[in-house]
Amino acid sequence: MKILEVKDLTVYFYTYAGVVKAVEKVSFDLYKGEVLAIVGETGSGKSVTTRAITRLIQPPGRIISGSAIYRRDGEEIDLLKLPEEELRKIRGAEIAYVFQDPSSALDPLYTIGYQIGEAVAAHRGGKIKQYFSEAVDLLRRVLIPDPESRAKSYPHQLSGGMKQRSVISMAISNRPRILIADEPTTAVDVTVQAQILQLFKRLKEEFGMSVIFITHNMGLVAEFADRVAVMYGGKIVEEAPVEELFQNPRHPYTKGLLRAVVNPLNPQGRLEPIPGTIPNLINPPPGCRFHPRCLVAIKGKCEREEPPTVGERHKVACWLYV
Numbered sequence: 350m351k352i353l354e355v356k357d358l359t360v361y362f363y364t365y366a367g368v369v370k371a372v373e374k375v376s377f378d379l380y381k382g383e384v385l386a387i388v389g390e391t392g393s394g395k396s397v398t399t400r401a402i403t404r405l406i407q408p409p410g411r412i413i414s415g416s417a418i419y420r421r422d423g424e425e426i427d428l429l430k431l432p433e434e435e436l437r438k439i440r441g442a443e444i445a446y447v448f449q450d451p452s453s454a455l456d457p458l459y460t461i462g463y464q465i466g467e468a469v470a471a472h473r474g475g476k477i478k479q480y481f482s483e484a485v486d487l488l489r490r491v492l493i494p495d496p497e498s499r500a501k502s503y504p505h506q507l508s509g510g511m512k513q514r515s516v517i518s519m520a521i522s523n524r525p526r527i528l529i530a531d532e533p534t535t536a537v538d539v540t541v542q543a544q545i546l547q548l549f550k551r552l553k554e555e556f557g558m559s560v561i562f563i564t565h566n567m568g569l570v571a572e573f574a575d576r577v578a579v580m581y582g583g584k585i586v587e588e589a590p591v592e593e594l595f596q597n598p599r600h601p602y603t604k605g606l607l608r609a610v611v612n613p614l615n616p617q618g619r620l621e622p623i624p625g626t627i628p629n630l631i632n633p634p635p636g637c638r639f640h641p642r643c644l645v646a647i648k649g650k651c652e653r654e655e656p657p658t659v660g661e662r663h664k665v666a667c668w669l670y671v
């Protein structure tokens with residue numbers, strides 16, 4: 350069952366240098382209870398896409414067009430058209446985010462327990478104090494040792510990994526239906542990263558939460574994702590179940606990414622830049638945005654016309670498959 354259906358999402362940034370076409374006609378689905386990974390080089394539009402789902406785009410950015418249909422109890426809600434007041438009730442509660450930098454999500458002046466209580470109270474009402482024991486419970490859930498005393502700690506008293514887990518416990522405090530984790534793992538080492546994703550997996554199984562996670566680490570994708578969307582230059586170029594993508598990548602860009610991963614000198618499977626530079630999104634290449642870097646581009650075609658997306662379970666946008 351689809352819980353979220355993003356269609357033709359387009360987001361531009363109006364800068365002095367020109368209009369940055371950061372995300373253009375991006376479509377993808379999220380199913381109930383699945384983990385969808387979004388991968389792609391820096392600047393490919395992963396964060397902008399996921400932030401736009403609940404309209405977390407600040408000026409000079411603007412959502413130009415598209416829809417984001419959120420399905421809840423038989424209801425269909427277009428998040429891009431919902432009045433801000435109603436969207437605010439969904440954002441943070443039903444659709445929660447964990448952002449790149451855990452420190453920026455925590456207030457140094459308040460204890461962790463207080464801040465988690467605050468997150469709960471914001472959506473359920475009542476006094477922050479009454480949620481303290483729930484905060485301790487949440488910290489236990491994200492495997493923080495000695496949660497009673499941790500709840501009384503201030504952010505600076507915690508390690509990076511602990512801070513990240515505290516932020517996650519805030520994000521899951523209202524049992525979101527969708528959790529969006531934007532590189533939740535860069536602040537911590539790989540073992541902790543894997544533990545956190547393991548935790549998401551458990552939450553997904555426990556209460557059917559759907560997860561979108563953004564990462565540069567293909568090892569984590571292979572281990573934790575059900576499906577993968579690959580972004581390049583503001584577009585999704587390929588989308589497939591995870592085993593399918595690893596065994597049978599179709600887009601030349603995806604193939605390049607995966608070649609970089611099986612490199613034994615790169616044991617953690619981090620994405621390595623493939624030859625060439627990421628496109629300028631003020632003047633993106635015409636046709637297929639990847640064509641200037643593509644070793645198998647079809648002359649007279651790829652630099653002229655944009656490839657359509659074909660396929661059902663395994664989607665690809667490349668002229669080689671049309």
Ligand SMILES: Nc1ncnc2c1ncn2[C@@H]1O[C@H](COP(=O)(O)OP(=O)(O)OP(=O)(O)O)[C@@H](O)[C@H]1O
Pocket residue numbers: 362364369371389390391392393394395396397398408409410630
């Ligand atoms: N405030 C802004 N002003 C102008 N351009 C922006 C702004 N925010 C994002 N962009 C542009 O939008 C594009 C997509 O950025 P985005 O942050 O979504 O990339 P990303 O895939 O998340 O990269 P990373 O892996 O580094 O996090 C980039 O070209 C970026 O320069």
Ligand code: NI
Pocket residue numbers: 395396397531
């Ligand atoms: Ni990002």
